Amino acid sequence: MSRSLPTTSHRPLLWEYARSTESTEIVDIEESYGLFIDGEFRKPKSGRTFPTINPATEERLSTVAEAGEADIDDAVAAARAAFDGVWGSMSGAERAKHLFRLARMVQERSRELAVLETLDGGKPIKESRDVDIPLVAAHFFYHAGWADKLDYLFPGMRPRALGVAGQVIPWNFPLLMLAWKVAPAMAAGNTVVLKPAETTPLTALAFASIAVEAGLPPGVLNVVTGAGATGAAVVGHPDVDKVAFTGSTAVGKVIQDRLAGSGKRLTLELGGKAAHVIFEDAPIDQAIEGVINGIFFNQGHVCCAGSRLLVEESIHDRFVDKLKRRLSTLRVGDPMDKNTDVGAINSREQLEKITELVDSGVSEGAEMFQPDCALPERGFFFRPTLFTGVSQSHRIAQEEIFGPVLAILTFRTPEEAVEKANNTPYGLSAGVWTTKGSRILWMADRMKAGVVWANTYNKFDPTSPFGGYKESGFGREGGRHGLLGYLDWSEG
Amino acid sequence: MSRLDVKKTYKLYVGGKFPRSESGRSYPAVGGDGEVLARMARASRKDLRDAVRVARSALDGWAGATGYNRGQVLYRVAETLEDRKDTFVEQLTMTGANRQAARREVAAGIDRMVWYAGWADKFVQILGNLNPVAGPFFNISVPEPTGVVGIVAPEAPALLGLISRLAPVLVPGNTTVVLASERHPMPAITLAEALHSSDVPPGVVNILTGRKDELIGVLADHMDVNAVDAGGAAGDQLTRIQQGAVHNVKRVVTMNGPTQSPYLIAAFTETKTVWHPKGL
Structure with a gap:
């Protein structure tokens, strides 16, 4: 099945990928x-x-x-x-x-x-x-x-x-x-x-x-x-x-x-509902990659996914614009294609849960963006999705979606960022992006989460303890x- | 003409104050010979909820203090306990202990407070560490206080038991609501007076006297309590605490083997791991 790169209404096609499918010959699945x-x-x-x-x-x-x-x-x-x-x-x-x-x-x-x-x-x-x-x-x-x-x-x-x-x-x-x-x-x-x-x-x-x-x-x-x-x-x-x-x-x-x-x-x-905090002085392009990895890694089926993006208000529009552009370059589809960034949703049940929560985001008044990419006809797939205009009371800002769905909120001061980051019964992980070292440590001290990724996200290692508050x-x-x-x- | 003794009214200790129970109830503390020693305030469910609220509001200050500072405050507690040594011995004797055993218990309690005071600026070094991850990252794990901790104090020994459970909760910066020994509650309130005259900030330690069976469920169910030390809970009380803990995934600490241990401090901490890339 060959498909062209997903396009969006406001972004041109950037480049074409040749399909590169991993062989299944190596596995011998028993009946x-x-x-x-x-x-x-x-x-x-x-x-x-x-x-x-x-x-x-x-x-x-x-x-x-x-x-x-x-x-x-x-x-x-x-x-x-x-x-x-x-x-x-x-x-x-x-x-x-x-x-x-x-x-x-x-x-x-x-x-x-x-x-x-x-x-x-x-x-x-x-x-x-x-x-x-x-x-x-x-x-x-x-x-x-x-x-x-x-x-x-x-x-x-x-x-x-x-x-x-x-x-x-x-x-x-x-x-x-x-x-x-x-x-x-x-x-x-x-x-x-x-x-x-x-x-x-x-x-x-x-x-x-x-x-x-x-x-x-x-x-x-x-x-x-x-x-x-x-x-x-x-x-x-x-x-x-x-x-x-x-x-x-x-x-x-x-x-x-x-x-x-x-x-x-x-x-x-x-579960988790991690806050991913982006300060105005963050290295923006790196932060964009961190945010994308934070929420779309493994289709967002990650308990520590950075599913609540908190962007400093002053850079919100610019950041969201870049994020949408990056979202549109994600390749969604056949998990066996080595180019694929976002694979299949794990089950029909999970797909239905994601769909239901995304619908609630729309009906509660948040603004949804999805790239206009084609999805395979069979199998369980969901477009990478982001919501702007999200308020803290929205279900998409409160509940764990466990899918490729990002809710974007804003803040004006570090204190407000901490307040919003911690405003959840969960406390598994958190992310923060800023170039100011003292602010990283200040934030890391205050965010109630078992893992804090600063200027990075979704890193794992057997030597590194993982678990929640x-x-x-x-x-x-x-x-x-x-x-x-x-x-x-x-x-x- | 003989002088009439001035008897002390035993009250609760909440938010750095000594209120009566809002319920207006009390219950008798009974001595070794069955005589009524004093009437203790019998805390209500509302008293408990009030105590949790003040413990929550005291948390940021106490958790945010330096280890050195908390260590000095806890050492100061030991100093004020030493001052009240005779009072404690008297109270323990009245509840049936022989005088020599009472002296030993009081001395052990004070010494234990000193021992824990010394941990406040060290436990992070025992419980935390750098993690040598396979990549260009700085990665460190540190213990942080769990938050508001409910302590079900052991029924006996009334003083040493309470100090043994209270100190490891306070060392890392938790605040607490204590359900004192129901049978022998007087030393807990005398301890509160010692805490009050030391430098423990108001609301960090709140002590309630009353009927445990009436209060344990409320403590266990409370959505703003992060952990419960069930070291002093009886079997069915422990089950009730573990059931209530489900509502907000409370940590229930049952460890009652070690009498003093840095790993009892560890039981009231959360490990936070922070990653940061290394690079130019």
Whole structure:
């Protein structure tokens, strides 16, 4: 399918791209997948399966087992046996070598994993290839080295593993979220029951096959596919010691409620509505790129997306004009095309949610801009969208859209910028652009967010803790701090 | 002719003032022999909401103070506690402790306050660090106070238990609403008087006496409370706190193993990570 560059009514066509499609030959998707329990793929006792589709084409990729309660019982029992048996008593140095080996095998199979990620989830191949999969390997490599150095994490602490970790991850960075969860859990000496999102199970299952090939002891990692009911069975299982969840604030609250009084440890990485603050003296062209990356990276399916742009009033018109022009050069479409900037929306359900919120932006009186680009006829796609004239009470300024939609507001003073930036129940991330160093630090001190990107945005690293304030959850992932979520960290 | 004692009226401590409960209620504090020692104010749900409001308004000032400054203020608290040593011993004895144990508890409490005072300008160095990211970026993680913290103080030991939970909340710059020991509330109000005569800004510490079961749900449900220290909560109270915490994803701290620890300070902080590019 060849398409010309999207054009807008007020911007000329700038240049033509030749299509450059990544081959799918490297992946070998099986007709169906079982559950990965105790080191082997098994048919589900539930007897149920569900399809996983390519959101860019709506074609079925495979059929995946749906784990029921009996399957979760088996997975948790396998994880418990592995913890009590081999993994809990293995030296840190040996655990480290297992994790290093996994990191290496991810690198070896990086192309295959990137293609699979893009096919199953819809993200542009250039992102899965250049961001997701390299970070997956980096997470395993970083955490591997901690496995035999836990006593040095925090002075005076005598850390011990917790036991069995039940982990539920989202569909926006499927394999990367697996790495964020699994690598620290295993490095700290825990065993894992992981539930991938129902729309993106394939890379987790591919990782399970890597674990087999790498000789990871059976039961240390168990992958149970399914939807909400499966996730609920994992977090609610009485023999799970630790629950880690990444996903929406609404579901996070359900889990927090479910765990009340259970004595289980919990970390939550939930939603966000990040403010991205642009001061008058910012390096404008760099800031434009930062804003574009902040909201359109991964179709805006990013909990830390810079979805609320706060522009100093004096440069609003100029900035918005440049932003519209840049928006019009984004290539939207086939995720497997290496030129694509904005790929497919992950599911029909998500597309409907985005559409509903964008409609509310229009009906509440904000002014919408979308480039006039053609979208593929099949699959789930949404044009990059921005809204001007947004007020703080608009739903598009309050609710997490989780899509390629930017709400633009203005401010006059740094104090007003801080006030507006913090005017949300969320507190996951924030961005600020200015050339004045003291103002960066002043802003960074005051913005209530777990990650602050100054003169950059959407940067991730395994050494760098990630996680939220307020209703964006608690606990951190990555860095020294991330390991605390998987350790009994009392002294003595 | 014998002199009539002047008895103290025990009130709440809210916003740097000592109000009675707006409800006009009180309840008896009972001594070791079952005698009524004093009538304590029985805080209402409205008293609690008022306390949260003043704790919120005191937050920016206390959190924004330097560690050195907070350390000096907390050390000053230890000084004012030392002044009231005999009063505390007296009160603990009245509630049934033997005098020697009471002395030990008071001394341990004062020493613990000194210990925590010394952390105020150091904990950031233990809990924070540069992160060596794989790219041209400066990247640093630092702990910041979580915000307004509700403390359910342990029923016993009434003084040492309260100091042990209060100090680590104050060190990083949180403000707090405390539900004092219900059975032995007098030392908490005497502590409030010590805080009041030190340099702790009004509203940073607010102490309520009353029926915990009446107040815990309101504290747990409150949308402007960021965390609850449930170290002193009984089993069903803990469950109630964890259920209420769901409304605004409160942090519920249950850690009650370590008696004094920088990691108890850590439990009342949020880690903030800041990135900035390096380049010309």
